[in-house]
Amino acid sequence: MHIKHVCIEFEIYVLSCQVYITFSDNVPIDYDIEMNIKSIKITLAEKDIFFLQVKEYTFEEDDVRDIKVYGNKLVFRAQLNSCPDKESSCFSFTSKYMPVLKNDEEVLITCCSCQNLFNSKSYSFRRVLPVEICDVNHMFCHGGTENMVFQPQDDDCYYDKVSIYIRNKHWTSSNAIKCQNCNVCLGVCVEYGLRLWLDSINIKFGNYDVQTHALPYDCFATIVDDIIKTMLGPISHIIMKYKDSENLNHYLLMKIIKKNEFAIALNPSCSNVLTLDRKKCSSIIWHTSSEFVEKWRNDYYVTEIQISEKMYLSAVKNLTEINNQFLIGNYSTGQEKSKKSYLFND
Numbered sequence: 001m002h003i004k005h006v007c008i009e010f011e012i013y014v015l016s017c018q019v020y021i022t023f024s025d026n027v028p029i030d031y032d033i034e035m036n037i038k039s040i041k042i043t044l045a046e047k048d049i050f051f052l053q054v055k056e057y058t059f060e061e062d063d064v065r066d067i068k069v070y071g072n073k074l075v076f077r078a079q080l081n082s083c084p085d086k087e088s089s090c091f092s093f094t095s096k097y098m099p100v101l102k103n104d105e106e107v108l109i110t111c112c113s114c115q116n117l118f119n120s121k122s123y124s125f126r127r128v129l130p131v132e133i134c135d136v137n138h139m140f141c142h143g144g145t146e147n148m149v150f151q152p153q154d155d156d157c158y159y160d161k162v163s164i165y166i167r168n169k170h171w172t173s174s175n176a177i178k179c180q181n182c183n184v185c186l187g188v189c190v191e192y193g194l195r196l197w198l199d200s201i202n203i204k205f206g207n208y209d210v211q212t213h214a215l216p217y218d219c220f221a222t223i224v225d226d227i228i229k230t231m232l233g234p235i236s237h238i239i240m241k242y243k244d245s246e247n248l249n250h251y252l253l254m255k256i257i258k259k260n261e262f263a264i265a266l267n268p269s270c271s272n273v274l275t276l277d278r279k280k281c282s283s284i285i286w287h288t289s290s291e292f293v294e295k296w297r298n299d300y301y302v303t304e305i306q307i308s309e310k311m312y313l314s315a316v317k318n319l320t321e322i323n324n325q326f327l328i329g330n331y332s333t334g335q336e337k338s339k340k341s342y343l344f345n346d
């Protein structure tokens with residue numbers, strides 16, 4: 001029996017913390033939790049003893065409450081005696097991937113899943129210009145600011161960190177753009193043309209150079225990073241959505257909490273003494289049921305963001321895994337409930 005991992009979320013303003021410990025096996029009936037100033041001592045079945053410590057934090061002695069056992073998870077609340085002087089900061093992410101489209105060079109776009117050509121004709125872009133995620137709709141609809149009027153021409157290509165925008169007046173629907181061979185969604189039609197996702201396409205140049213697709217989870221993390229950097233308050237309500245090949249919308253509703261005091265320890269060497277590390281962390285309360293979309297739109301200031309099918313699937317997979325790994329996981333039953341996940345820097 002050993003500890004697989006520990007996660008502690010600190011609520012520094014009320015000097016409290018929530019501790020989640022995941023063991024390799026189910027927690028036995030006779031367990032004991034002992035809070036010392038500098039460590040937490042866990043005793044299982046009177047023989048297995050574990051120590052947890054977090055640098056920079058101290059605990060109130062003998063103050064443990066709300067103890068719950070869920071299979072191999074032991075969850076409880078403890079009081080803090082002191083916190084670090086300096087608050088930690090929020091999750092941040094910088095993608096290594098940037099598109100490198102060039103001017104006046106023949107470009108072919110293919111589906112990254114099956115390599116089928118997206119369009120039999122090649123593109124040649126006269127101007128290739130960077131834009132910020134989410135700004136494009138605003139700029140095209142309202143002409144940008146006084147000093148910066150965007151008047152896209154037919155052969156212009158704009159790109160942000162997760163997509164490219166191709167001006168094309170012949171495509172005017174609000175439908176998903178799907179690969180005609182394998183049906184994966186490659187992008188969406190927008191007012192002025194097409195928006196193709198960088199995690200869903202490969203770009204081939206005339207000289208046979210190929211630029212492979214971005215990683216879907218990196219694109220999702222890039223968008224979250226952008227949201228966190230522009231948040232004015234501590235919480236933001238975000239609806240991410242994608243249109244599948246049948247033009248049905250799928251939603252990921254997220255409350256992003258900008259900053260969390262959080263520490264974890266993984267335990268690959270099965271040690272009995274663990275030191276938890278503070279991480280740059282943000283947390284997300286999320287669910288995927290569409291029935292609350294209208295309520296959110298009415299009740300909150302909501303930012304809605306289009307994402308790709310691949311981003312959506314990788315986000316839900318990763319958020320679910322983090323919830324299962326560190327928190328209580330699948331133990332809630334019945335109607336779909338919100339789940340909590342953490343995004344943190346390694």
Ligand SMILES: [Zn+2]
Nearest residue numbers: 111114179182
């Ligand atoms: Zn395909």
